[in-house]
């Protein structure tokens with residue numbers, strides 16, 4: 092068996108391991124025992140399974156929800172001479188079959204797959220013929236219903252894992268509260284006694300946390316420009332609403348400030364292009380909704396500004412974690428305007444349609460699929476009697492139906508169709524209510540963060556289950572002397 096330290100140098104060209112990488116790799120390669128890794132974004136999680144993959148004789152299966160990034164990762168590995176490939180919905184059926192075959196034949200060391208593959212029994216049946224020495228689950232927080240990025244397909248991983256013979260497993264994520272950590276182990280069927288949790292804590296010394304309250308649009312705009320002048324370089328500005336994002340974009344345009352935009356109304360292709368421009372560009376400014384960012388590896392992001400209040404500490408931490416991966420100072424500024432709270436409250440309502448709504452939408456899709464695909468979302472709006480343009484329950488519910496595998500295709504491609512029954516959860520008022528309550532609790536937590544007069548970093552750390560940290564000395568409250 093090859094030595095991990097040698098692989099680090101010869102394949103990846105790095106001189107030393109970072110943080111807990113070596114311990115994690117030892118755990119897998121030497122002890123053959125499972126682990127859950129909590130490491131901030133940019134910390135170097137990929138090496139924790141890529142190096143073991145090269146040590147083991149059999150293959151390593153990597154599950155990741157990020158279509159755009161898995162291709163980049165596989166390409167980067169191939170450039171280093173590692174046999175790696177990927178399977179997702181952008182790959183033709185023929186190529187998918189070919190890659191599975193190569194994996195079974197032991198010709199691929201790593202195969203990246205998206206979780207929606209588990210919807211196909213043929214996939215599991217085929218893949219179980221391969222020798223799988225390691226199962227790596229990236230963005231593992233997506234498995235938990237209490238996480239902010241729940242993906243129902245991820246909940247099938249436990250089942251899938253059993254089907255392929257419960258191989259050695261490594262779960263990785265940047266953010267997981269204690270509740271979510273427990274949930275990850277439970278859903279994967281990993282024994283809490285033998286699964287070691289590696290955690291770096293969540294402290295990122297170079298990130299300066301700030302909150303600013305504004306009363307009108309003009310001061311918000313000015314604040315953003317001045318933050319950008321203080322932290323020149325690449326930056327992300329997050330918005331909750333596409334409409335606010337677009338307004339801000341027009342305003343920047345009128346001032347001749349170049350920027351990119353990224354949100355759910357753009358086509359997949361367009362978004363892919365923007366993502367590539369952003370990654371390869373320097374000094375790029377991007378306005379984005381939370382559709383943007385998971386897994387983005389750009390080291391020199393100098394600021395992450397939330398122009399509107401985000402919905403939870405989890406998403407806030409995850410989104411700010413994209414700043415300053417190179418270790419140099421970066422700003423994480425949250426701008427709070429009281430009206431945004433109303434937006435978030437409405438958001439909560441619309442992000443949590445009730446059971447009756449799911450049922451009505453489901454029935455409509457089942458009965459009128461021709462009209463739905465011909466006319467699009469306006470047809471659904473009209474039929475479901477929606478007056479408010481801002482009410483995006485239909486979009487939410489369509490997204491959820493897709494995540495649960497109830498529908499296939501999309502309105503955009505005019506091939507949306509029902510392929511499964513409504514799952515129990517979406518017909519269960521108690522479950523849906525519990526989800527809404529949980530979302531409310533998170534929103535209140537982010538408000539407490541805004542109002543916090545102690546150290547902001549300590550506040551976030553204790554939310555994520557690390558209550559013992561010292562004040563950071565760098566956030567606005569620490570510096571104004573009100574913390575401590």
Ligand code: ADP
Pocket residue numbers: 105106107108109112130131132133134135136137138386388
């Ligand atoms: P994560 O998945 O935790 O967000 P990545 O695995 O994408 O992070 O790694 C982030 C960056 O850090 C990558 O560019 C990677 O090459 C680099 N990196 C990882 N480990 C090391 C190391 N030991 N030495 C130097 N650079 C590293």
Ligand code: MG
Pocket residue numbers: 136137229386
């Ligand atoms: Mg990663």
